[in-house]
Structures are given as structure tokens and as C-alpha cells.
Amino acid sequence: DDTVILRLGHSLDTQHTVHKAMVYLGQRLEQYSHGKMKVVIYPSSQLGSEREMVELLQIGSLAMTKVSASPLEGFAPEMKLFSIPYVFRDRDHFWRVLNSDLGMSLLKGVEKVRLKGLGYYDAGSRSFYTTDAPIHTPADLKGKKIRVLNSPTAVKTVQALGGAATPIAWGELYTALQQGVVDGAENNPPSYYLSRHYEISRYYSLDEHTSVPDVMLASLKVWNSLTEQQQQWLSMAMADSVEYQKKLWKQASDEALEAVKADGVEVIYPDKQAFRDAVKPFHDSFKGTEVGRIMQQVEAM
Amino acid sequence: MNVIIRLLDKVLSYALIAAMASILLVVSWQVISRYLLSDPSSVTEELARFLLIWIGMLGAVYAFRTHAHLGLDIVVDRMQPAKKHLVQIFVQLSVIVFCALVMVYGGAELMELTLDLNQISAALGIKMGFVYSILPITGGMICLYAIHNIGCILRGEEEGRH
Amino acid sequence: MEMTAIVLLVVFFALLVLSVPVSFAIGLATLATMVMSMDMTPAVTTMAQRMAGGLNSFALLAIPFFVLSGQIMGRGGIAKRLIECAMALIGALPGGLALVNVVSCMLFGAISGSAVAATSAIGSFMLPEMKKAGYDENFSAAVTAAASTTGLLIPPSNILIVYAIASGGVSIAALFMAGYLPGILVGLALMVICFIHAKRKGYATSARLPVKVVVEKVLAAVPSLFLIVLVIGGIIGGIFTATEAGAIAVFYSMLLSIGIYREVKWAEFPQLLLKAAETTSIVLLLIAASTAMSWLLSFENIPQTFSQFLLELSDNPIVILLLINLVLIVVGAFLDMTPAVLIFTPIFLPVAMQLGMSPLQFGIMMVLNLSIGLCSPPVGAVLFVTCAIAKTKLERIIKPLLPLYIAMFVVLMLVTYVPWISEVVPNMLGL
Numbered sequence: 018d019d020t021v022i023l024r025l026g027h028s029l030d031t032q033h034t035v036h037k038a039m040v041y042l043g044q045r046l047e048q049y050s051h052g053k054m055k056v057v058i059y060p061s062s063q064l065g066s067e068r069e070m071v072e073l074l075q076i077g078s079l080a081m082t083k084v085s086a087s088p089l090e091g092f093a094p095e096m097k098l099f100s101i102p103y104v105f106r107d108r109d110h111f112w113r114v115l116n117s118d119l120g121m122s123l124l125k126g127v128e129k130v131r132l133k134g135l136g137y138y139d140a141g142s143r144s145f146y147t148t149d150a151p152i153h154t155p156a157d158l159k160g161k162k163i164r165v166l167n168s169p170t171a172v173k174t175v176q177a178l179g180g181a182a183t184p185i186a187w188g189e190l191y192t193a194l195q196q197g198v199v200d201g202a203e204n205n206p207p208s209y210y211l212s213r214h215y216e217i218s219r220y221y222s223l224d225e226h227t228s229v230p231d232v233m234l235a236s237l238k239v240w241n242s243l244t245e246q247q248q249q250w251l252s253m254a255m256a257d258s259v260e261y262q263k264k265l266w267k268q269a270s271d272e273a274l275e276a277v278k279a280d281g282v283e284v285i286y287p288d289k290q291a292f293r294d295a296v297k298p299f300h301d302s303f304k305g306t307e308v309g310r311i312m313q314q315v316e317a318m
Numbered sequence: 319m320n321v322i323i324r325l326l327d328k329v330l331s332y333a334l335i336a337a338m339a340s341i342l343l344v345v346s347w348q349v350i351s352r353y354l355l356s357d358p359s360s361v362t363e364e365l366a367r368f369l370l371i372w373i374g375m376l377g378a379v380y381a382f383r384t385h386a387h388l389g390l391d392i393v394v395d396r397m398q399p400a401k402k403h404l405v406q407i408f409v410q411l412s413v414i415v416f417c418a419l420v421m422v423y424g425g426a427e428l429m430e431l432t433l434d435l436n437q438i439s440a441a442l443g444i445k446m447g448f449v450y451s452i453l454p455i456t457g458g459m460i461c462l463y464a465i466h467n468i469g470c471i472l473r474g475e476e477e478g479r480h
Numbered sequence: 481m482e483m484t485a486i487v488l489l490v491v492f493f494a495l496l497v498l499s500v501p502v503s504f505a506i507g508l509a510t511l512a513t514m515v516m517s518m519d520m521t522p523a524v525t526t527m528a529q530r531m532a533g534g535l536n537s538f539a540l541l542a543i544p545f546f547v548l549s550g551q552i553m554g555r556g557g558i559a560k561r562l563i564e565c566a567m568a569l570i571g572a573l574p575g576g577l578a579l580v581n582v583v584s585c586m587l588f589g590a591i592s593g594s595a596v597a598a599t600s601a602i603g604s605f606m607l608p609e610m611k612k613a614g615y616d617e618n619f620s621a622a623v624t625a626a627a628s629t630t631g632l633l634i635p636p637s638n639i640l641i642v643y644a645i646a647s648g649g650v651s652i653a654a655l656f657m658a659g660y661l662p663g664i665l666v667g668l669a670l671m672v673i674c675f676i677h678a679k680r681k682g683y684a685t686s687a688r689l690p691v692k693v694v695v696e697k698v699l700a701a702v703p704s705l706f707l708i709v710l711v712i713g714g715i716i717g718g719i720f721t722a723t724e725a726g727a728i729a730v731f732y733s734m735l736l737s738i739g740i741y742r743e744v745k746w747a748e749f750p751q752l753l754l755k756a757a758e759t760t761s762i763v764l765l766l767i768a769a770s771t772a773m774s775w776l777l778s779f780e781n782i783p784q785t786f787s788q789f790l791l792e793l794s795d796n797p798i799v800i801l802l803l804i805n806l807v808l809i810v811v812g813a814f815l816d817m818t819p820a821v822l823i824f825t826p827i828f829l830p831v832a833m834q835l836g837m838s839p840l841q842f843g844i845m846m847v848l849n850l851s852i853g854l855c856s857p858p859v860g861a862v863l864f865v866t867c868a869i870a871k872t873k874l875e876r877i878i879k880p881l882l883p884l885y886i887a888m889f890v891v892l893m894l895v896t897y898v899p900w901i902s903e904v905v906p907n908m909l910g911l
């Protein structure tokens with residue numbers, strides 16, 4: 018029969034809001050297409066890591082994937098923007114930028130590497146959590162080994178704030194925190210909660226240094242094989258899914274914070290200005306680069 | 319052919335020894351830089367993983383050369399010599415099919431794709447295509463050894479079985 | 481879907497029987513199946529990527545390091561002194577060395593949280609020594625494989641963390657505590673088998689030594705024993721991770737055997753590196769090929785289809801739990817542990833919970849079950865490592881493994897039907 022099946026792989030577990038939003042995407046797509054298009058979801062990195070699944074889209078053996086903007090840097094350097102701390106003033110500013118022409122052109126930018134950017138999902142803001150002592154100011158980070166994502170920008174961010182950036186694989190992090198190989202890590206509230214790292218690291222400082230969105234991608238090869246009508250249905254379903262996920266995220270984020278507080282975690286709301294000041298030299302280091310120009314545009318929005 | 323094989327043996331051994339020594343130093347440096355110098359290296363974790371891919375593939379060639387890969391010989395051992403030779407040639411051909419299609423062709427496609435699209439590794443910032451280049455290289459090496467093995471089988475020589 | 485599963489199995493077993501090395505048989509069977517669902521170019525490119533992806537893992541570094549340090553220990557007199565010490569202590573028991581092997585694997589597996597690391601580390605120095613002492617090498621290899629999986633239940637354990645996250649709500653702390661008793665039970669069950677085996681084979685037991693000699697042997701082993709202190713202490717003290725501990729073990733055993741015992745020369749070192757690379761790569765190629773096969777299985781939804789079919793067979797809780805275990809054992813035969821946990825937790829956990837099983841008990845049951853798979857043919861990382869180290873063949877190690885499987889299966893049944901075993905420790909600690 019002529020049903021189009023889109024295989025969608027991602028690295029999150031089935032509890033995650035993004036997974037639920039993808040299920041919703043599939044339902045909407047079936048409705049729009051009157052059952053002519055279906056999405057099959059492969060959660061939990063069954064088909065590979067985020068970076069590898071992007072490669073599978075380029076190869077053409079997988080139709081869609083979700084990837085954090087951070088590993089996407091390796092494919093599209095301008096995505097680095099999102100890993101730089103405090104480029105956005107607040108959540109409003111963040112979404113204004115994503116929905117602007119600039120945000121759309123960043124998505125469009127991945128087409129030169131055989132990918133089709135379908136939209137952004139909310140992944141909140143990342144904040145520090147530590148095991149032995151709370152973080153109130155950047156000075157509290159001094160000498161602390163903080164686990165970071167495997168990216169130079171993430172390393173430099175933590176270094177700019179005074180911490181010792183330590184890349185450790187996500188799967189080994191719980192044990193590393195427990196045994197004190199690292200003193201802390203950084204992530205958004207739902208990940209801090211769902212990864213159970215709060216069982217070890219009992220201080221969560223909401224300094225919200227970076228806002229790295231999740232990006233939904235399709236293989237350009239697969240996208241081009243769809244009719245214009247089918248492309249339109251997929252775009253519509255994606256738009257619905259994005260709106261749905263935004264609500265879910267807000268809810269999950271609030272619930273995660275409530276849950277860790279109820280468990281006795283000390284949640285700290287530090288003065289962010291001190292952190293912004295600390296990363297100023299890091300921001301200046303981008304002057305004159307492509308990313309620096311994008312940062313200026315963002316600043317002006 | 320024999321000259322090529324001997325040269326290949328040498329290159330392979332040196333490359334493996336160098337890669338093993340490097341991976342040992344890289345991971346030790348990771349511990350030292352984090353614990354003794356409190357200035358964690360941000361590239362050692364990725365470098366060690368990439369070295370492991372190289373060791374795995376180069377070592378796979380070496381193990382193929384020394385006939386160390388695990389297999390089930392129980393049925394073939396009971397065959398008559400003529401039939402056994404036929405099966406041995408079939409085994410070498412199967413290995414060639416796999417290595418030529420998946421490692422050489424698939425690996426080269428992957429390497430070309432990642433080089434063309436300029437994919438950069440997260441920590442080291444090197445091109446992923448270089449990391450993947452080991453696939454077609456080692457695939458080709460196994461094919462060469464397999465062809466050499468077929469020659470040995472046809473001439474009735476033992477193929478240097480350990 | 482059923483068609484792809486059949487093609488995969490037929491091609492795989494046909495090649496295996498014709499003595500194609502297992503890793504290439506897995507690869508070719510995957511290739512034959514893959515081209516049924518996509519074009520040649522994306523199929524082979526994806527496979528190449530999955531092979532590299534399978535090796536792109538920091539945790540796998542434990543294999544080359546512990547294989548290497550094991551070889552240095554064996555060549556350099558460290559293993560000899562350790563074994564003499566252990567023999568002096570419990571050598572008078574039947575199967576003393578085998579018991580030492582089990583306990584070492586449990587200890588090492590417990591701290592490292594990795595069965596592969598435990599097999600590589602313990603197997604590399606115990607197996608040659610057991611052979612010298614007259615033990616059947618295939619039996620020794622089988623014991624090492626089975627015993628090293630206990631460390632996946634005894635905390636810390638990376639696979640339990642993977643499960644906790646896949647289950648979306650189990651406390652890792654509670655899960656860790658839940659693993660102690662089942663892990664120790666498996667170890668004890670294996671020791672019983674070793675004891676019986678040694679009695680039946682009539683392995684020579686050493687005479688009881690005078691206390692003075694025992695003390696001497698223990699003292700002689702102190703520098704070697706310090707390696708264990710260093711590795712365990714370093715991991716617990718947060719100086720290095722279990723994977724990094726491998727590199728530290730290599731340096732310490734080098735220091736000891738080149739510098740102090742002087743039983744290894746610098747000039748031998750490159751050859752040791754090469755040997756370790758060979759042993760390691762046999763395993764790595766198998767892991768690379770299995771990763772490609774795992775990808776295909778997931779892509780075709782074969783595990784899900786298979787389990788649905790089986791679960792429709794009954795609605796009796798006892799039978800369903802048994803069926804779940806059977807599915808997992810079959811799956812474990814082919815699939816590596818991490819993908820198996822990730823794929824089956826969302827499928828089976830809700831079923832088990834409906835039958836009144838706690839997520840805690842289910843996690844322990846699943847990990848114990850898949851531990852059997854780790855050392856069961858045709859695909860099992862631990863099995864591959866032991867065979868490579870023992871230089872034995874898959875078909876030879878199966879027979880001695882059978883009684884050990886039975887011991888593990890008995891504990892598995894206990895864990896499945898007696899919730900107390902998994903829950904008593906966490907309950908006691910109020911977790």
C-alpha cells in the first residue's frame with residue numbers, strides 16, 4: 018500500500034516530554050494525512066547516540082531524529098550559539114529568537130548538510146547541581162570538578178565561571194557523582210530529577226546559564242521524497258507537537274522542582290548578574306566571528 | 319604478494335603497539351590531569367574512544383591474520399580433506415564479501431559523507447571522516463590477507479595457523 | 481518482520497556451521513537481512529557506522545587495560561604470589577582455586593560494576609594458574625564467565641542505573657541495595673557447583689600448611705595484594721572511575737614486575753601490548769558486529785513482536801512471569817545487555833507490575849536473567865572475553881557452562897517468585 022512510514026529515533030526515555038510530544042506528532046500526522054502517513058518511534062538510543070542518528074539521517078536509513086542543539090554544533094557550527102551562556106535574557110527572549118527569522122534561518126542552515134530542520138522543542142535552562150556545598154556565586158564554583166557535555170563551548174562556559182570542567186559520559190555520571198570523581202554537574206530540572214542525580218547531589222542552584230533547545234530533524238533525502246502535500250502535513254503536525262510539548266515541559270519542569278524539594282534538596286535561586294559578569298570575557302572572545310555576529314543580532318531582539 | 323604480506327605484518331604490529339601505548343598514556347593523563355593537577359583535560363575521553371575504535375579494527379585484522387577469531391570448527395573438523403578445503407575457501411570468500419561490502423564500501427561511503435559534510439568531533443574538533451577512515455583501511459587489509467590465505471589453501475600450505 | 485528474523489537466523493547458523501568466524505557470521509547475517517529492507521548503499525553505510533559506534537564507548541576501555549594488566553601479572557610473578565597466598569588460605573578445600581576465582585570475580589565485579597572488566601581482569605591471571613594446577617581449562621573459563629556477572633547485581637552497577645532510568649521512577653540507591661543479596665546468592669550457587677565439580681573430578685587439594693608458611697605466603701603477596709587495595713581504594717575514593725582503574729592497574733603491575741620482582745624486561749613490553757591488542761580485538765570485533773545486528777533487530781521491531789506473541793499464550797501470573805523470563809533468556813542469547821534492558825523495560829515492566837511485582841524486584845530479575853545471556857552463546861560479551869583469554873572455542877566452553885547456568889537459573893526462579901530476596905535489604909534500610 019502507499020502508506021508513508023517515517024521512522025523516528027531519539028535518545029530519551031518514554032517518560033520524557035519530548036517523547037510524548039513525538040507520540041502526539043504521530044497522532045496529528047495520521048489525522049492530517051487520513052492515515053496515509055505514520056510515525057514509528059524508537060526511543061532510548063536504540064538506534065544510536067544523538068550524533069550517530071544525525072549521521073543516519075544523512076545516510077538516509079532513518080527518517081527523523083531529535084538532537085540537542087549542542088551535539089548539532091559538529092554538523093552546523095552556528096548552532097554553537099545555544100551553548101554560549103547568557104545569550105538570552107529570559108524565556109520570552111529565548112522563544113522570540115527561536116520563532117524569529119534568525120531562528121528559522123538557523124534551522125534552514127542545516128539543509129546544506131542534508132538535514133531538514135522541522136522545529137525546536139523546549140529543553141529549559143541548564144543549572145548547576147553539587148554534592149558537597151551549594152553554589153551561590155561563581156566564586157563557589159572555584160576548583161569544583163563539574164561534569165560538562167562533550168563540547169568546547171560547554172567546557173569554556175564552566176571554566177569562565179571558575180569551575181574545573183570534566184567531560185564524563187552521561188551513563189557513568191551517577192557513579193562518578195556518588196564516588197566523588199566529580200563534585201557536580203549541570204542540567205535542566207527534569208533531567209536532574211529523572212536521572213536521579215538529586216539522590217547524590219543535594220544542592221541545585223538555578224543560575225540557568227544556558228538554554229539549549231532540542232531540534233527536530235528529518236533526513237533531507239526523505240523529506241524530498243515526500244509530496245508537497247505530505248510535507249505540509251508533516252509541518253502542521255510538527256507545529257502542533259511543538260505547542261503541546263511547550264506546555265508539557267513547563268509542567269514537567271515545575272513538577273521536577275517540586276519533587277526534588279519535597280525530597281529535601283536545597284534549591285537555590287542565586288543572583289544571576291554575578292554569573293553574567295563572569296562570562297563577559299568569554300562573550301567578548303566571539304567578537305568578529307560568525308557566532309559573534311549572530312550574538313549581536315540576538316542581543317538586539 | 320609475499321613481500322606485501324610481510325610489509326603489512328610489520329606495519330600492522332607497529333601501528334597496534336603504538337595505539338595501545340597511546341591509549342594507556344591518554345587515560346592515565348586523564349586521571350593525572352583531573353586528580354593531581356585539578357585541571358581536567360577535556361579531550362582525553364574522546365581521544366581514548368577514537369583510539370579504541372582504531373585498536374578494535376586494526377586488532378581485528380591482526381587477529382584475522384593469526385586465526386584467532388572465534389568460530390565453530392566442530393562440523394568442519396569432521397569433513398574429508400577435499401571438502402574441508404572447499405569450505406575453507408568459502409570461509410575466506412565470506413570474509414572478503416563482508417569486508418569489501420561493509421567495511422571498504424560502506425566505510426568509505428561513511429568517511430566520504432562525513433568529510434564532505436564536514437562533521438567535526440565534539441571535543442577534539444577533528445573531522446569524523448578521519449576517525450571512520452580506519453574502516454575502509456582495515457577492511458582492505460583483511461581482504462588482502464584473505465586472498466593470501468586462499469592462495470595458501472590452494473597450494474595446500476598451512477596458512478600460518480597458530 | 482517474521483521473514484527478516486528467519487533469514488537472519490538461517491544465514492547466521494549456516495555460516496556458523498561452516499566455520500565462518502562468529503563476528504563475520506553475525507555481520508553477514510545482518511547484511512543479508514538489512515538489504516531486504518533498504519538499498520545496498522544506505523544498508524552498508526549504516527552497518528559501517530554501527531560497527532564504529534559500537535566501539536565508540538569509554539566503558540569498553542576496561543577490556544584492553546585489564547587484559548594487559550592481567551598478562552603482565554601472569555608474566556611478572558604477581559599472579560603467582562596472589563594464587564599461592566589464596567591457596568595457602570583455602571587450598572585445602574576441594575576446588576580451592578575455583579572458589580578463589582569466584583570470590584575474586586565477585587569482588588572485582590562488585591567494585592568495577594562491569595562484568596567484562598571482571599572477566600578480563602580475573603580471567604587473565606586466574607586461568608593460566610588454574611590450568612597449571614590441573615584444572616580443566618574449559619571449566620575454569622566457564623566459571624570465570626558466570627562469576628563475573630555477579631558484579632552487575634552487587635553495586636555499584638552501571639546496568640542497574642540504565643534500568644532505573646529506563647523504568648522512569650525506581651530509586652538507584654534502593655536498586656543498588658536490592659542487588660546485594662541476589663548477587664551474593666548467585667556467587668554462592670556457583671561455588672556449590674565448583675565444589676561438586678572438583679570433588680567429582682578429584683582435583684588434588686593441597687595439604688594444610690603450617691601457620692608459619694601461611695604467614696610467609698601472605699606476606700609475600702602483600703605488594704600484589706596492594707594492587708587490589710589500590711584499584712578498589714582509588715575507585716571508592718573517587719580518584720578514578722572503574723574504567724580508568726584499568727590503566728592504573730597496568731602501571732602498577734608494570735612497576736611491580738619490571739621494577740621490583742624483575743621478572744619482566746622492558747624489551748618484552750611491546751610484545752605484551754600486541755598480545756593484549758589481539759585478545760581485546762577479538763572481543764571488539766564481535767561487539768562491533770553485534771551492535772550492527774542489535775540495530776537491525778530494533779529497527780525491525782523483532783524483540784517486541786516476539787514478546788507479544790509469547791505473552792498471548794497465557795493469563796496465569798506464574799506462567800506469564802516464566803514466559804517473560806524465557807523471552808529474556810532467548811533475547812539475552814542474541815542481544816547485548818544494555819539494548820536489551822532499554823528495549824524490554826518499557827514492554828515488560830507494566831505487565832510485571834500488573835501482576836503485583838515491584839519495579840525493584842523486576843529490575844533485579846531482568847538484570848540477573850540477562851546476566852545469563854552475557855555468558856550464553858551465540859552472542860555474549862563476557863563469553864567472548866573468556867574464550868579469547870582462555871584461547872578456547874565456544875563449543876568447548878558450553879558443556880561446563882551448563883551446570884553453572886542451572887545454578888543461575890535456580891537463583892533466577894527464587895528472585896522471580898520470592899520478592900523478599902530483592903526487597904529485604906532496601907526495606908531494612910528504609911529505602
Ligand code: NA
Nearest residue numbers: 590593634636
Ligand atoms: Na558492581
Ligand code: NA
Nearest residue numbers: 813853856859
Ligand atoms: Na548471549
